[in-house]
Amino acid sequence: MSALRLRPRPAPLAAAIALLLPALAAAQEPAAPPVTATRLDAVTVTAERREENAQDVPASLTTLDGEKLDVLASGGNDIRFLAARVPSLNIESSFGRSFPRFYVRGYGNSDFDLNASQPVSLVYDDIVLENPMLKGFPVFDLDRIEVLRGPQGTLFGRNTPAGVVKFESVKPSQVADGYLRLGYGSYGTATFEGAFGGALTESWSARISGLYQHRDDYVDNTFSGEDDAYEGYDDSALRAQFLFDPGTGFSALFNVHARHYNGTARLFRANIIEPGTNDLVDGFERDEVAYDGRNESTLDTEGASARLTWDLGRVSLYSVTGYESAETYNRGDIDGGYGAVFAPPSGPGLIPFPSESADGLPFHRQLSQEFRLASNEWGRFDWQAGVFWFDEAIKIDSFDYATLAGGVQDGYAQQKQDNTAWAVFASAEYDLTDRLELAGGLRYTRDEKDFSVVRTQSPTGAGPLSLSTSPDATDTSGDASLTYAVTDDLNVYGRIARGFRAPSIQGRVLFGDSISVADAETVWSYELGTKASFWDNRARAGFAVYRYTVDDQQLTAVGGSANFNQLINAEETVGQGAELDFEAYLTDSLLVTVGASYNDTEIRDAGLNIAPCGGGCTVTDPAAPVPGLVSIDGNPLPQAPRWVGNLTARWSLPVGADEFFVYTDWAYRSEVNFFLYDSVEFTGKPLLEGGLRLGYLWDNGRYEAAVYGRNITDREVVVGGIDFNNLTGFLNEPRTVGVEFTARY
Template sequence: MKKTVFLAVLMGGASPFAAIAQDAAKDEIIVTAQRREQSPQDVGVALNVFSGAELVAQGVDTVNRLENISPGLEIENQFGSGQPSFSIRGVGFRDYATNNAPTVGVYVDDVAYPIPVMTQGVLYDVERVEVLRGPQGTLYGRNTTGGAIKVISTMPTDDFAAGATLEGGRFGRVDAEAFVSGPVNENIRMRLSGATAQGGAWQVNRETGEKIGDVEQYALRGLVAADLAPDVEVLFNLHGFIDTSDGLGLQLFNDSLLDGSMAHTSRQTSYGSSAAFETLTGIATNQHPFRNNEGWGTSLTLNAGLGDAQLTYIGAYEVLNRKEYNDFDALTVGGAGVYFESSADVMSHELRLSGETNRLNWVGGLYYSQEDLNELYQSDFVASFGPGFAVSTPYRQKVRTMAAYIHGDYALTDLVSVIAGLRYEDETRKLRDLGTFSLGTGPLNFANGTVDGARENRDLNSDNLSGKIGVDITPAENVLLYAHFSRGVKSGGFTAYNTLNPNALTPFRPEKLNAFEIGFKTSFGDIVQLNGAGFYYDYKDQQVQSAIFDDATGAIVGRIVNADSEIWGGELEAILAPAPWLTLGQSLGYKTGEFTSFTDLDTGATGASGMAVYVDRSGEDLGFPNVSYQGFIEAETPVAKGWSARARFDYAYRDTLSLPLLGPAYAVDDYWLANAQLAVGPDDGRWELAVWGRNIFNTDYDETRNFFIGPGGIADVAAPGMPATYGARVSVRY
């Protein structure tokens, strides 16, 4: 019997909220990866789908933690900040600025979130998550090179339901949630859910003993579904969140010369800023990292049946107001402090028409979006470069995107189907009024002698064609073979960092990915499910953090540049049910890649010689983890009449992150993580008690590494992962 699943994931650090008693892992989950309801085993796309029950059991409490359960997926918060970098199969983009598009599209109820930092605090009450690997664009509003993450919220129910969950964990962490759902009248249904997360400080200041890491988050969503006519339904979504949590404190992994600090016990941190930075921002010199973010959004989805076709309109508006302070040097002095004040809003419209006949399934659509970002980015480099380097970098960016797409699959025979899709996109990105200004020395607008406060403007106009063609073969029942070619495009953009040289703002080009993939999906009764895929990517104009040399000034200028590369690899996934009470899951991913054309500036040799020195990086490794491995063991047994107990143990391995452009000293070691959960409750799902542990072997690991340099030395810093946590959860449902 299928059990109802309830989950909320509060992005930005909340613990997973409970699923009521369930056996959903053994039920088939329906996906909409191709804009229609299908079994995942019938979709010729490499994807993973996770029910709410699975996410709860594996401790996935943010979208970022999907990397521990989906092969080939890595998600890093740049320097531990709220700016995430999403990567699938090695296709990623490391950038701590707010203004550039991601390689992986994130969608919530089919609404795209094109500004990555917007994905960190707006999501909860999830029915399922789909992770699609490979270029996307002929089925979705946005165009991406790496893939897509689709989050589908729990919808209003036809019958009345209500529930609440309370969870307590190590370090004083408390999470709570409640929901109510049901009919208002014969034609209207609603769902209201809210969540909060509090406490959980797990880091310690190595000088003062102050604890940091507390979360303070609130979220609320209202959904109203209405039947306007027999074949017309509308869904109205209004949601908002507040996040005033502590930020992540970086840690030293080598001794620092900048302030005499020594690298101490893992997960100890430090922070501090200069008096000039306090004057500039109003942030106290001993303030720990923090965020003070809030956002809200609304969307309207209209579905109308038109005979053999379905018309869908999705209109959405999302707003984020961000205030975030981070200390990137982990020192008590102002070596590399940063403060973001961001105001962003995204308006989008998508009109889609789809249909199906006995042999043809098709969908076509038009997409329009407009992004407005106003940001003040302030930096504290006083300890590194002198008293004039408490600086502000304000700018505005507007992005207008228009696209048209069409996709179809046609069954030539009962065994063979052909798939084809095409997308055209036109985009304009306008960067306005960017300048870098020093508090100590007046308005230093770059290094061109301008002191009157003038600012730089840049435009980037691009139009691109992308698409897909392939074949699906079903030689036997429950066997699918597929071979596809697809081309994806990621937007170009601007290096919107603090800079003293206008050449830093020269736009980088859109990147293009030509992807070749073959795969299979098989099921052998209810005992074994085995899927696999292999891929080769020809990566053109890959966007890479690097630098250029300005001949006029003799300056080394940090900038995102374009390079060519190739990536290849594959995944193998299996689910086994050797007994009705036992389920085993395993997934293995492998990928490797190298630059095929990249003439890079050798910054060390250039600085020493005073003239440009270049190095050919063709053949060099791209630096992402090669191997990812995940697995779980899940068992269920009756403990009394009408009662069951469920136990789950899962584990994940992440390979070494080499970061070759930084050098071997900054490689991030490989690590294992393991979680466990034991739950008990009645079979009718009215309540559940669970105890859980995450990172149960207390693995000491870093997520990223980097360095900051100044006249006094080098600060080698790392963003640490969380230690072992454990807790208990109680859930009730009516």
């Protein structure tokens, strides 16, 4: 699409902020710096596939590392703890600790099919994790997390039009080091995390990292009378890395990793939302459900990678080879209750019909290969170019069970898909002057899918079914930026970027007789920003305003009275907003970080009509000409909070050679729509969650003992729903408190 087709309608806030950029750029040194000698370390990132100072990267990004990352992940938290901890980032899941769905700047995908694609890519140790069941790999022994906002269509490729979340593990070295962390808290939550690494020979080093997390079942099933029936889990992961570096200009880093999860699937709770509001019903109890169906979840993933580097003098050659696989089975009582109105007793509340289903991934295999050539300090001009290849094969099982007949299987379908993609790319940076840099890149991508689905058993009495489709797409994506160093400590930049997401396929035919295919989507994004360090490197800040337009955005119309999911394309979606990152030592003993974002999204398609909820909810969208449908033109994107804010503060008190500290963190996101249509009941309330940690460090920081609390105000909010049946929802994580001990060596 051409940039000339954009219809500029900047929000007043975004326009006002944009006008402030020249003033920000002119601000050489803020007045009245605090009296302190503590300075911030430079933040090194690989957002552009090279190690560089984050201040020099012409894009909006946030990093999490060190103690902050450890604190946020404490108490057995899974990857969803990142939600709202970074400007413009939201994460949610209807699967619980697996299948996280990422949203950046309000731009994501709420599809829960195991074949779903997302416009936010997760890259773990340089390997893209494409299938959503891979994306929940636990967070442990990480050097840092980088969240790159906006299209990353040059160096990371397809399926990155909203951004990239990038994980970097701690790498092996010749220096022996490691840590051991033990924790215990509410609900019998036990955590074990550790790593050890060092030299094997003069050329070989290794690092072994492991994680184990456990929580007891604590939710009673009041229908069966079983106490402590649900919400427990055992989650373990292992990573082994081996580095060969003989000092001859060649190095090789090998990585093998695996995860095993066994626990409860997401607990869907019938009629927990008060009709006409988005409040929980009176008398709601978090630790109770009433189920007559089964609930279980298992997940096994494994993978390996090889990253080879040849230093050839003027250039370096990189090879990144990856293998990933996953196997999973998730079964839940989707109606959230027991019985049905036509098969009493039933409840809680209205249960129009029973629903018990499962999704499985009996086979998954992903292979990827990249070769990249990069210049080594060519003066004013630097460049990199490469080729990328991706191949994925999956099988997806869909099951339905007759709860009222004892849970016997009464529906089965299997999807199969082969996806191959390849790309060529190049990018370059040129110093026009000592202070002005021009950068840009292009990527050409070819994506092909062969998809088929077979239904052999229908819960509705329909006959067998066999369907297939083979969509493909090509696209040229890329970016261009201009960065000006106002001073050595202050940069301003402008960036334009184009992103691309390949076609998607939905083949859930248990309750329908058709395949839905969403065409490829493309996005143009425009961004202005500034990054600065000040107060003699005791503080730094980043600020950006942006606007993007998506053509043919892939959306998922879920549920409804037909209990059928369908992929659709919206003619156009517009997003705009602003983002702020701030970090400072206000005193020697007080470190504060602040993040904030404003994200305004709007679907623009006058002819886009979908089915609303199947019953019980109050829909506020206008009725469409076709009976039973509503228009979603003008609605915000689902799970897209307009406001996100976060704050951390660490205060320390020396105790001789030791240290006592207090660490608090808070994250806020404003209300969200769970679905494409606007409904009073299926609008998630604003959510504010806080954490607190009190700790003592001794022996030069080698040992730490701490008490912690997560969601310390015990906020209870519905964070997602099931809309085809009744006012069924699921909740945020409960308050947990506990203790941790860490030994570093």
